[in-house]
Amino acid sequence: MKNILVLGAGLSASSLIKYFCDNSDTEGWKIRVVDRDMNLVNSKIHGPNAEAMSFNALDPEERRPQVEWADLVISMLPARFHVEVARDCIDLKTNLITPSYVSKEMEALSDEAETAGIIILNEIGVDPGIDHMSAMKIIDEIHEMGGKMHIFESFTGGLVAPESDNNPWNYKFTWNPRNVVLAGQGGAAKFIQEGQYKYIPYNKLFRRTEIIEIEGYGQFEGYANRDSLSYRDVYGLEEIPTIYRGTFRRKGFSRAWDCFVQLGATDDSYILEGSEHMTYRDYINSFLPYNPNDSVELKLRHYLKIDQDDNLWDKLLWLDIFSRDKKVGLKDATPAQILQKILEEKWAMKPNDKDMIVMHHKFVYILDGEYHEINSDMVSIGVDDVHTAMSRTVGLPAAICGKMILNGTIQLKGVQRPIKENIYAPVLKELEEYGIKFKDTKLSEPVLYNEGVI
Amino acid sequence: MKNILVLGAGLSASSLIKYFCDNSDTEGWKIRVVDRDMNLVNSKIHGPNAEAMSFNALDPEERRPQVEWADLVISMLPARFHVEVARDCIDLKTNLITPSYVSKEMEALSDEAETAGIIILNEIGVDPGIDHMSAMKIIDEIHEMGGKMHIFESFTGGLVAPESDNNPWNYKFTWNPRNVVLAGQGGAAKFIQEGQYKYIPYNKLFRRTEIIEIEGYGQFEGYANRDSLSYRDVYGLEEIPTIYRGTFRRKGFSRAWDCFVQLGATDDSYILEGSEHMTYRDYINSFLPYNPNDSVELKLRHYLKIDQDDNLWDKLLWLDIFSRDKKVGLKDATPAQILQKILEEKWAMKPNDKDMIVMHHKFVYILDGEYHEINSDMVSIGVDDVHTAMSRTVGLPAAICGKMILNGTIQLKGVQRPIKENIYAPVLKELEEYGIKFKDTKLSEPVLYNEGVI
Numbered sequence: 001m002k003n004i005l006v007l008g009a010g011l012s013a014s015s016l017i018k019y020f021c022d023n024s025d026t027e028g029w030k031i032r033v034v035d036r037d038m039n040l041v042n043s044k045i046h047g048p049n050a051e052a053m054s055f056n057a058l059d060p061e062e063r064r065p066q067v068e069w070a071d072l073v074i075s076m077l078p079a080r081f082h083v084e085v086a087r088d089c090i091d092l093k094t095n096l097i098t099p100s101y102v103s104k105e106m107e108a109l110s111d112e113a114e115t116a117g118i119i120i121l122n123e124i125g126v127d128p129g130i131d132h133m134s135a136m137k138i139i140d141e142i143h144e145m146g147g148k149m150h151i152f153e154s155f156t157g158g159l160v161a162p163e164s165d166n167n168p169w170n171y172k173f174t175w176n177p178r179n180v181v182l183a184g185q186g187g188a189a190k191f192i193q194e195g196q197y198k199y200i201p202y203n204k205l206f207r208r209t210e211i212i213e214i215e216g217y218g219q220f221e222g223y224a225n226r227d228s229l230s231y232r233d234v235y236g237l238e239e240i241p242t243i244y245r246g247t248f249r250r251k252g253f254s255r256a257w258d259c260f261v262q263l264g265a266t267d268d269s270y271i272l273e274g275s276e277h278m279t280y281r282d283y284i285n286s287f288l289p290y291n292p293n294d295s296v297e298l299k300l301r302h303y304l305k306i307d308q309d310d311n312l313w314d315k316l317l318w319l320d321i322f323s324r325d326k327k328v329g330l331k332d333a334t335p336a337q338i339l340q341k342i343l344e345e346k347w348a349m350k351p352n353d354k355d356m357i358v359m360h361h362k363f364v365y366i367l368d369g370e371y372h373e374i375n376s377d378m379v380s381i382g383v384d385d386v387h388t389a390m391s392r393t394v395g396l397p398a399a400i401c402g403k404m405i406l407n408g409t410i411q412l413k414g415v416q417r418p419i420k421e422n423i424y425a426p427v428l429k430e431l432e433e434y435g436i437k438f439k440d441t442k443l444s445e446p447v448l449y450n451e452g453v454i
Numbered sequence: 455m456k457n458i459l460v461l462g463a464g465l466s467a468s469s470l471i472k473y474f475c476d477n478s479d480t481e482g483w484k485i486r487v488v489d490r491d492m493n494l495v496n497s498k499i500h501g502p503n504a505e506a507m508s509f510n511a512l513d514p515e516e517r518r519p520q521v522e523w524a525d526l527v528i529s530m531l532p533a534r535f536h537v538e539v540a541r542d543c544i545d546l547k548t549n550l551i552t553p554s555y556v557s558k559e560m561e562a563l564s565d566e567a568e569t570a571g572i573i574i575l576n577e578i579g580v581d582p583g584i585d586h587m588s589a590m591k592i593i594d595e596i597h598e599m600g601g602k603m604h605i606f607e608s609f610t611g612g613l614v615a616p617e618s619d620n621n622p623w624n625y626k627f628t629w630n631p632r633n634v635v636l637a638g639q640g641g642a643a644k645f646i647q648e649g650q651y652k653y654i655p656y657n658k659l660f661r662r663t664e665i666i667e668i669e670g671y672g673q674f675e676g677y678a679n680r681d682s683l684s685y686r687d688v689y690g691l692e693e694i695p696t697i698y699r700g701t702f703r704r705k706g707f708s709r710a711w712d713c714f715v716q717l718g719a720t721d722d723s724y725i726l727e728g729s730e731h732m733t734y735r736d737y738i739n740s741f742l743p744y745n746p747n748d749s750v751e752l753k754l755r756h757y758l759k760i761d762q763d764d765n766l767w768d769k770l771l772w773l774d775i776f777s778r779d780k781k782v783g784l785k786d787a788t789p790a791q792i793l794q795k796i797l798e799e800k801w802a803m804k805p806n807d808k809d810m811i812v813m814h815h816k817f818v819y820i821l822d823g824e825y826h827e828i829n830s831d832m833v834s835i836g837v838d839d840v841h842t843a844m845s846r847t848v849g850l851p852a853a854i855c856g857k858m859i860l861n862g863t864i865q866l867k868g869v870q871r872p873i874k875e876n877i878y879a880p881v882l883k884e885l886e887e888y889g890i891k892f893k894d895t896k897l898s899e900p901v902l903y904n905e906g907v908i
Contacts, residue, residue, distance in 0.1 A: 188718055193744035197727045199789070200741075201718030203657035204757075208743065229727075264642055264655030273651045273683075287654075289662065290647035292904040303658075335653070450746040 001028050002406045005066050005094075007057040007085065008076035009035035009044050012099070012125070014386045016074065016395030017044045020402070024049035027403060032066060044386075057081075060088065068092045072402055082106060082122075090116045095405050097398050099125030102415060110415035119410065123417045124401050126357055126393035127156040130378070130431070132234075132417060133397070133424035134438050135361055138376055139235060140421060142365045149240050150371065151364035151449070152231075155212060155222040156357070157248025158390055161381045162217065164353035168315045170250030172347045174355035174382075174390055181266055181340045183247070189224035194449050195241040200224055206254035206261060210246070212360055214377050215439075220358060222246035223254055234419060242449065248358050256315040259304050260339060263287040268336035275333040280323040283338055297322055319346050354382040357389040359438075364446050373446035378438045396434055400427050455482050456860045459520050459548075461511040461539065462530035463489035463498050466553070466579070468840045470528065470849030471498045474856070478503035481857060486520060498840075511535075514542065522546045526856055536560060536576075544570045549859050551852050553579030556869060564869035573864065577871045578855050580811055580847035581610040584832070584885070586688075586871060587851070587878035588892050589815055592830055593689055594875060596819045603694050604825065605818035605903070606685075609666060609676040610811070611702025612844055615835045616671065618807035622769045624704030626801045628809035628836075628844055635720055635794045637701065643678035648903050649695040654678055660708040660715055664700070666814055668831050669893075674812060676700035677708055688873060696903065702812050710769040713758055714793060717741040722790035729787040734777040737792055751776055773800050808836040811843040813892075818900050827900035832892045850888055854881045 004020055006013060013033075020031045024047060031050040034057050035041045041052035055062040058081060067073055067088045072095045075085045079100035086109055089096040095118045102122045113120050123129055131154055142149060159165075160172040173180060189200040200208050209221040228245040232238050249257075260266050264287050272278070272286060281296055288299040300306070306313055319342055320326055328338050349355065359378040364371055382388035401423065404410040410423060418424055431437070458474055460467060467487075474485045478501060485504040487495045488511050495506035509516040512535060521527055521542045526549045529539045533554035540563055543550040549572045556576045567574050577583055585608055596603060613619075614626040627634060643654040654662050663675040682699040686692050703711075714720050718741050726732070726740060735750055742753040754760070760767055773796055774780055782792050803809065813832040818825060836842035855877065858864040864877060872878055885891070 187723055188721060190724070194746070196744055197740055198742075198744060199718055199721075199724075199726070201716075201721060203716065204718070262655075262657065264653055264658070267642055267653075267655060269641055270644070270653075272653070286651055288652075290650055290652060290903060292648070449744060 001030055002071045003069055004029055004031045004402065004406075005070035005073045006031065006033040006076065007063075007073065009033050009037070009041045010076060011386075011388065012391050012394045013074075013076040014044055014388075014395065015392040016076070016399045017050075018046075018387065019396060019399035021046045021050045023403065027406070029406070032070070034066065058084075060084070064088055064092065067094050070094050072097065072406055074098075074398060074402060079103070083109070086113070086120050089113075089118060089120065093118055096120045097124060097402055097405070098122050099129060099394055099398055101128060102417065107415055114414035117413060119405060119413050120415045121401055121405070121410075121412075121418065121423075122415065124398045125395075126158075126390070126397070127359070129397050129418065130393055130436070131156055131359060131361075132419050133428055134359065134376060134378065135363075136235060136419045136424055137421075137428060138361065138363050138374055138440070139237070142363060142367075142374075145367060147365035147367040147372070149237050149363065149365050151242040151362060151373075152235070152237060152240060153242070153244045153246075153362040155220070155246045155248045155360045157220060157222075157359075159248065159250065159356045159358060160349070161354035161356040161389070163381075164350070164355075165250075167346065168311075168318050169253055169256065169347070171253055172349050172353065172355075173344065174349060174388065177340050177344055177347070178336075181336050181343070182268060184223065184226070185266065185268075187226055189226050189228075191224060191228035191244045192240075193242050193244065197229075203261060206258040209249075209254045211251060212248070214358060214360060214379065217358065217379055219251040220248045220360075221251045221254055222248050234417065242364075248360070252312070252315075256312040259300075259306075259312070259316060262304055263300075265335045265339045268334045271332045271334055272338065275328050275338060276331040278328045278338075280321050280326045280328070280342060283328055283335075283342075284321050287335075319343065349385075351385065354384075355389045356381050357393045362447075364448065371446040371448060373443040374440055375443065376438045376440045378436065380436050392434065393436060396431060396436065397427055400430050455484055456525045457523055458483055458485045458856065458860075459524035459527045460485065460487040460530065461517075461527065463487050463491070463495045464530060465842065466845050466848045467528075467530040468498055468842075468849065469846040470530070470853045471504075472500075472841065473850060473853035475500045475504045477857065481861070483860070486524070488520065512538075514538070518542055518546065521548050524548050526551065526860055528552075528852060528856060533557070537563070540567070540574055543567075543572060543574065547572055550574045551578060551856055551859070552576050553583060553848055553852055555582060556871065561869055568868035571867060573859060573867050574869045575855055575859070575864075575866075575872065575877075576869065578852045579849075580612075580844070580851070581813070583851050583872065584847055584890070585610055585813060585815075586873050587882055588813065588830060588832065589817075590689060590873045590875075590878055591882060592815065592817050592828055592894070593691070596817060596821075596828075599821060601819035601821040601826070603691050603817065603819050605696040605816060605827075606689070606691060606694060607696070607698045607700075607816040609674070609700045609702045609814045611674060611676075611813075613702065613704065613810045613812060614803070615808035615810040615843070617835075618804070618809075619704075621800065622765075622772050623707055623710065623801070625707055626803050626807065626809075627798065628803060628842060631794050631798055631801075632790075635790050635797070636722060638677065638680070639720065639722075641680055643680050643682075645678055645682035645698045646694075647696045647698065657715060660712040663703075663708045665705060666702070668812060668814060668833065671812065671833055673705040674702045674814075675705045675708055676702050688871065696818075702814070706766070706769075710766040713754075713760075713766070713770060716758055717754075719789045719793045722788045725786045725788055726792065729782050729792060730785040732782045732792075734775050734780045734782070734796060737782055737789075737796075738775050741789075773797070803839075805839060808838075809842045809844055810835050811847045816901075818902065825900040825902060827897040828894055829897065830892045830894045832890065834890050846888065847890060850885060850890065851881055854884050 034053045038054040083105045184205045225245045357380045361376040363374045380389045488507045492508040537559045638659045679699045811834045815830040817828045834843045
């Protein structure tokens with residue numbers, strides 16, 4: 001028997017836990033799932049091999065005996081706690097999986113992990129995770145053919161499925177609402193195009209989108225992620241002239257969202273005086289010039305230059321932001337907290353609503369003196385409220401890797417990402433059984449930025 | 455004899471040092487002026503009572519014996535060092551003057567300073583300083599008449615004098631260029647208008663200006679300072695419905711400056727790849743979308759929606775930002791550092807150029823059931839390259855207060871600002887001898903935001 005310890009039983013852990021329970025007999029696993037909320041754990045485990053536990057996973061005294069018991073720990077805790085868990089794992093020689101980005105502190109533990117004979121596998125969710133694996137599969141194929149990568153562009157979006165997409169924003173919260181409100185803040189977006197470094201400040205981020213069509217799913221728009229440049233090292237593409245990573249929304253979202261950015265309504269750095277007793281209308285008015293004669297509506301249209309017949313206005317109206325009745329009701333709240341509240345009333349997923357993960361890669365490479373292009377797309381729709389597309393695409397890759405670590409298929413040690421063929425090939429293959437599947441298309445005519453000869 | 459220690463002999467200390475030297479015989483002062491640069495000190499002192507010293511004023515070992523020698527210290531060091539100097543002054547029972555804002559740490563020393571029997575007088579330059587004094591003079595007069603303050607607006611600008619104003623921006627660096635480039639960053643501007651709190655994010659700050667005419671000097675525009683609200687407490691105007699403080703530029707400056715804000719060229723938080731070898735054109739292009747066919751000029755016009763016949767374009771062209779020849783030449787530079795370099799080449803004061811300080815206050819008050827308005831304006835033009843308007847308006851108020859502390863006119867102890875009549879009245883009076891003089895105008899018809907009855 002092998003022992004698996006799962007720390008955290010939140011939304012993103014549902015499909016991971018189910019995978020472990022489903023396969024526990026065949027694989028010979030004992031599973032312990034820990035959360036402060038015992039009911040939550042019990043609602044997610046099944047079968048005789050899984051045990052619910054309720055203790056504070058952030059307390060080393062309580063956590064360490066369990067880490068010692070386990071052959072593998074999956075940390076679904078907030079990312080800032082992973083390093084602490086990793087230190088326990090090194091100490092107690094237990095393998096560790098996290099879906100989060102490798103922090104500098106985590107990277108620094110690699111040698112110790114290797115000496116301890118364990119793997120700490122990170123970035124094995126959807127983004128990061130499935131994006132790495134599906135990109136590296138094609139990049140490796142291109143390199144094996146003798147091709148040279150020229151353009152890599154990659155977009156991922158967590159959205160509402162078409163069947164549940166019934167609001168003017170074509171958007172609902174399928175993930176942490178706070179992260180959606182603050183998306184893009186904290187520094188300029190950085191990427192490189194045809195050898196030229198490009199920088200987009202937050203105040204222009206949502207006006208520099210690209211439109212991408214995904215066959216069968218219509219048009220999406222992508223805005224730039226903060227750091228595309230660091231992927232050059234990770235993917236071994238140091239010399240590539242164009243690398244761009246972005247986030248998908250439905251077409252038209254970003255232009256309307258930019259209204260909030262321009263107003264300053266996404267600012268999380270200060271508190272609005274008297275926020276608790278403001279109406280939504282007061283809230284919007286606090287960002288607009290004072291005028292005793294003009295309506296908030298007209299001031300907003302004029303300030304942001306929104307034409308009378310621009311349908312982004314419908315998006316704003318639909319949020320009730322001009323309501324004289326609805327109260328903020330949050331004491332000492334920041335603009336971003338209030339905006340989140342307004343949006344949560346409108347963008348909440350309803351029972352039976354389904355979510356959707358969309359991923360799109362574009363690879364242009366040079367082979368035998370000619371440009372070639374491959375596009376690779378994946379769309380995954382949630383199964384139900386628990387096994388959402390987000391939960392499945394985050395949890396299943398981690399769970400499959402868990403199996404491969406326990407059965408010895410993955411022999412790597414140290415701090416790792418899923419960028420090597422012996423990890424990504426079997427994981428991508430097994431994900432297909434769960435309907436998480438990429439469709440690759442070789443274009444007859446590559447779409448280039450620059451029509452120059454090679 | 456009384457002993458005066460001046461820490462720092464930079465530009466803003468010139469007129470202060472001159473005042474002390476000029477009056478040293480009459481008043482019986484010995485003056486020591488300290489700077490790392492002995493030549494600089496020697497160029498600014500004169501007469502038998504002044505002594506140049508060169509030591510590291512930031513080193514307590516070197517500083518403390520001098521603080522002990524002195525009856526009064528004037529710290530013209532960067533603001534972050536004032537608290538450390540203040541602790542020495544409390545210890546050694548020496549009075550202290552600084553032109554800088556009272557920090558929380560400084561405020562916390564007030565009781566100790568009082569116990570030690572010393573005054574630590576802060577915010578006694580131009581802004582803060584002359585603004586406090588000239589505003590409080592009229593506010594106190596209004597309150598004494600039985601009036602109730604309804605609107606207080608106040609603007610200050612450090613600009614180039616009309617006789618030296620010969621570039622399309624109507625602006626030159628008369629003060630720390632870095633502060634000009636970063637002006638307005640670090641949080642939303644906050645103020646209150648007719649009882650409504652208003653917040654302006656950085657990306658809109660330079661588009662929310664007000665135009666003000668100063669008789670004899672033409673039009674200026676003001677953008678909001680970060681925090682107008684805290685002045686309510688300082689000025690005893692807790693209940694005032696409108697308080698707004700701003701910074702003056704010449705009309706048209708802010709609209710053009712906003713181009714750099716929108717591009718992200720004022721960002722100081724990250725480094726541009728390969729900055730050293732960029733041309734100015736490359737620098738601007740790094741903020742614009744990639745396109746192999748369009749010029750940087752057209753991309754910029756399109757991106758920022760600058761019409762063909764808009765004369766802000768002349769301002770941009772004149773800076774040579776599209777130059778293919780001029781190199782940045784700064785290694786690992788931030789966008790803001792590069793912009794500063796570009797501007798310093800163009801906005802530098804030439805020999806014999808004169809600077810100008812402009813201040814404007816608007817006071818609306820209610821008396822006997824009617825609205826009344828007083829405007830109060832001050833314009834000060836520099837004397838020469840050394841005794842600039844900036845140096846005189848920063849240094850003379852501090853020097854005059856120094857005299858008043860040493861001769862016992864100012865008896866206050868603890869951490870203070872120049873907001874009490876027994877400070878501001880004699881200082882404003884003496885400043886008039888130096889041509890730093892306010893012109894007050896009572897309007898026959900007050901200009902209100904809202905024509906409502908009282």
